[in-house]
Amino acid sequence: MTELPKGYRFAAVAAGFKKKDRLDLGVIVSDADAVAAGTFTRNIFTAAPVVRCKQLLAKRPYARAILVNSGQANACTGAEGDANCLRTQEMIAEAVGVRPEEVLVASTGVIGAQLKMDLWAAAMPLVRENLGASSAADVSRAIMTTDTVPKTVGVEVELSSGPARLFGMAKGAGMICPDMATLLGFIICDAEVDADWWGQALVRCVNISFNRITVDGDTSTNDTILALANGAAGVRAGSDADREALESALCEICRELAYKIVQDAEGGTKVARIRVAGASDAAQAELAARAIGHSPLVKTALFGCDPNWGRIVAAAGRSGALFRAEDLVLKIGGIVVFEKGQPAPGDMDSLLAPIMNGPDIEIVILLGEGGGGYELAASDLSRDYVSINADYRS
Amino acid sequence: MTELPKGYRFAAVAAGFKKKDRLDLGVIVSDADAVAAGTFTRNIFTAAPVVRCKQLLAKRPYARAILVNSGQANACTGAEGDANCLRTQEMIAEAVGVRPEEVLVASTGVIGAQLKMDLWAAAMPLVRENLGASSAADVSRAIMTTDTVPKTVGVEVELSSGPARLFGMAKGAGMICPDMATLLGFIICDAEVDADWWGQALVRCVNISFNRITVDGDTSTNDTILALANGAAGVRAGSDADREALESALCEICRELAYKIVQDAEGGTKVARIRVAGASDAAQAELAARAIGHSPLVKTALFGCDPNWGRIVAAAGRSGALFRAEDLVLKIGGIVVFEKGQPAPGDMDSLLAPIMNGPDIEIVILLGEGGGGYELAASDLSRDYVSINADYRS
Numbered sequence A, B: 001m002t003e004l005p006k007g008y009r010f011a012a013v014a015a016g017f018k019k020k021d022r023l024d025l026g027v028i029v030s031d032a033d034a035v036a037a038g039t040f041t042r043n044i045f046t047a048a049p050v051v052r053c054k055q056l057l058a059k060r061p062y063a064r065a066i067l068v069n070s071g072q073a074n075a076c077t078g079a080e081g082d083a084n085c086l087r088t089q090e091m092i093a094e095a096v097g098v099r100p101e102e103v104l105v106a107s108t109g110v111i112g113a114q115l116k117m118d119l120w121a122a123a124m125p126l127v128r129e130n131l132g133a134s135s136a137a138d139v140s141r142a143i144m145t146t147d148t149v150p151k152t153v154g155v156e157v158e159l160s161s162g163p164a165r166l167f168g169m170a171k172g173a174g175m176i177c178p179d180m181a182t183l184l185g186f187i188i189c190d191a192e193v194d195a196d197w198w199g200q201a202l203v204r205c206v207n208i209s210f211n212r213i214t215v216d217g218d219t220s221t222n223d224t225i226l227a228l229a230n231g232a233a234g235v236r237a238g239s240d241a242d243r244e245a246l247e248s249a250l251c252e253i254c255r256e257l258a259y260k261i262v263q264d265a266e267g268g269t270k271v272a273r274i275r276v277a278g279a280s281d282a283a284q285a286e287l288a289a290r291a292i293g294h295s296p297l298v299k300t301a302l303f304g305c306d307p308n309w310g311r312i313v314a315a316a317g318r319s320g321a322l323f324r325a326e327d328l329v330l331k332i333g334g335i336v337v338f339e340k341g342q343p344a345p346g347d348m349d350s351l352l353a354p355i356m357n358g359p360d361i362e363i364v365i366l367l368g369e370g371g372g373g374y375e376l377a378a379s380d381l382s383r384d385y386v387s388i389n390a391d392y393r394s
Helices: A049-057 A079-098 A117-130 A136-142 A197-206 A242-265 A282-294 A295-303 A310-320 A348-356 A385-392 B046-059 B077-095 B117-130 B135-142 B195-207 B238-263 B280-292 B296-303 B309-316 B347-358 B384-392
Strands: A009-015 A025-040 A062-072 A103-111 A151-159 A162-171 A184-189 A224-229 A271-278 A329-332 A337-341 A361-368 A370-378 B007-013 B025-040 B062-072 B103-110 B151-159 B162-171 B184-189 B223-231 B271-279 B331-333 B335-339 B361-364 B370-377
Touching: A009 A049, A009 A136, A009 A348, A025 A049, A025 A079, A025 A117, A025 A136, A025 A197, A049 A079, A049 A224, A049 A282, A062 A079, A062 A136, A062 A184, A062 A224, A079 A103, A079 A117, A103 A184, A103 A224, A117 B046, A136 A151, A136 A361, A151 A242, A151 B117, A184 A197, A184 A242, A184 A310, A184 A361, A184 B103, A197 A242, A242 A271, A242 A370, A271 A282, A282 A295, A282 A361, A282 A370, A295 A310, A295 A329, A295 A370, A295 B384, A310 A329, A310 A361, A310 B025, A329 A348, A337 A348, A370 B077, B007 B117, B007 B135, B025 B046, B025 B077, B025 B117, B025 B135, B025 B195, B046 B077, B046 B223, B062 B077, B062 B184, B062 B223, B077 B103, B077 B117, B103 B184, B135 B151, B151 B238, B151 B331, B162 B238, B184 B238, B184 B296, B195 B223, B195 B238, B195 B309, B238 B271, B238 B370, B271 B280, B280 B296, B280 B309, B280 B361, B280 B370, B309 B331, B309 B335, B331 B347, B335 B347
Parallel strands: A062 A103, A184 A224, A271 A361, B062 B103, B184 B223, B271 B361
Antiparallel strands: A009 A025, A025 A062, A025 A224, A151 A162, A162 A184, A271 A370, A329 A337, A329 A361, B007 B025, B025 B062, B025 B223, B151 B162, B162 B184, B271 B370, B331 B335, B331 B361
């Protein structure tokens, strides 16, 4: 693992929001004012912390701290939820010595439940005590819900004036994801950056990483990616080449975290990398890729290691993407399975068996219409997914 | 059970397409030329029998027989599949004494597998032997795949010139449904009807019945509803009032069969009746209803009897339907659960427990935008669904 970005401290606390003795409150504090950017859920029901972050970043794209809790999502909680969100900002600001409006906030957990404010108050002395003593890894564990492993990535990038470091953590199961496995991602960087560019770079990186994964098609009310850059390394992304290098590193962080999320999908045993090419445009390719990636039949076949390619073809056929049935080519793990409207010759079940039994399955669809393409990483659908989600609250 | 429509005979045979000694080939024969109408899948990959039915009905909306097999879907099977489909028409035409172009065809089973023509040939003497000896119930069993019960409905309707009878059978798990649990439905009627009107009436009835159910969002390559009316009762739907009465009976058949399909959904334990009202138009209401009905999180919560209403609200919020978060009202089993952007007061878990434990759950969403409404019946998502579909071919 590379060194952490300079100028950040961490606090993680077991506040008892959901389970006893489990880390569930995390704080990232930047010693200096950091350029801050965010991308958020497009769900109409945006959680109170999402609304608050958007307000703050619209006013001023800088921050000193990120506060996150798991246990309650603070979504669909009305005026009480908004007031609680503000109150937690104030409490944390006081505990870590910044101003409330310098604290960005994120929550994950059950929708509709109010924050347990007594537990928040009781946790503040611990936040104060742990700040600087907790590690980034501790915070990455504090944001877990149904995640089975913490997900972090560190990258060092050489800019013209010297090295800068990025570190990212994420939790959950997708931008398009379960409501209690909200996607949260936090990225910190110690380069000095231009605020406008940082915000645009984050959007570009998120669009080709977190926005291209799916577990179950359910976009959360709380999805949030926040990225801070505090300049503590004493290096500046000043030239086009520097910015390219830094954006490339940022994208690497985003892509790796996104992949780790699909890998750790609820009940998931496999990652399908679905690539659609030859669509009339990218939107058409996305339609087909998402229909395949969301199809319960494709996902259960993946779980069953069953090379049931007819389900993939049928999902493309109902996706709404425009193409001619006889033009579609389907390859699984590099093997042509279906083309010219009929199965490719050969004993596909035997040929595909070793591929279907692996943890990563490459599915390529060529539509023969034009130059539009799209890629999506999707999890499979297992009995454990059902168990986890049928029994989540009980 | 009401009397069957007059002038039809049935044959059901265990041809060995998938399992030994299981009925898997069915024929419905009308003694006289019957007015015939059909509605079909909109999947780009339409199975060979669907293509054939469309050709036949476009040429002449009459038929003498319906032939159906379970075991192979004859979808994505290319020119060989088309030729096999024609050949089965010829074989059956000869066996039951009609012309090949008077035989409508339907198939359900694994996509991409070719029909086993040797087994078809071997089955023809049995078809000849069983014709008239088999019952309509036998045919309703011959079309089953993962269905656990046969699904039939009979209705008698009084027209001005006397009574007419309708009888319908269906299999599968939805218009939007698993690929191997293709929706097939066959309705027979002994009234004399106008061909144009019969076709239009079927489309209207299917749109508010079969097209408003969902199991898993996967539209089959083979979905087919066929309706015959042979006039054998000696009564004619000649007046507007007669046509209204007959269409109402036809709709009743379609609705009941559609409900039975959701009730028998793969691994299903519950039927959620989702009603969205107050949308700006019906299309907006449909967006919200389908997002809820397809949401794996909503469906697993239903399976778990968990009144996790936040998932329903979140699904509406990501559906693309336009509304304001503070206007949405959610009722479950008649109880207001969420309104004005926040949870309704009261111990919802206790209030909702008896509702969530029942087999039918009414979910009502009011959007406060206009007069658009939509209704959808959806199944839940269970561990058994995953098992059935992960292990289907193996």
